[in-house]
Amino acid sequence: QVQLVESGGGLVQPGGSLRLSCATSRSIFTRSSMGWYRQAPGKQRELVATITYGGSTDFADSVKGRFTISRANAENTVYLQMNGIKPEDTAVYYCNARRTVFPLFDYWGQGTQVTVSS
Secondary structure, eight states, X not given: OOOOEEEOOEEEOTTOOEEEEEXXXXXXXXXXXXXXXXXXXTSOOEEEEEEOTTOOEEEOTTTTTTEEEXXXXXXXXXXXXXXXXXXXXXXXXXXXXXXXXXXXXXXXXXOEEEEEOO
16 A cells, blocks of 8 residues: 655744655655645645656745755655745645656645644
8 A cells, every 4th residue: 555654734833934744665756756735625635846756846836935845865755845834825735646657656645734823
């Protein structure tokens, strides 16, 4: 069973920082693009950031300049560094591992809650 294990969520004040982590197996990590998505109450899940194995990144406009995504290849872990956090960043954050060439796969973590409040 594929596992994406997320950690690092919690309560943070506006303007603060958090770092989310997502660890998986080497087999999955080395064959996929990794990403973070989020889902706020009453809203659809949306892309936050993605990173390919080669390190190419993509960000939602709403987080550009505030969030960074990185891969620690030796640790099979992807990180989402969140700086300048805003109340609208409150959501459940999900880690994703996706491969778009054969063998295809699309795996999700269980989600970690980020709550921004003063």
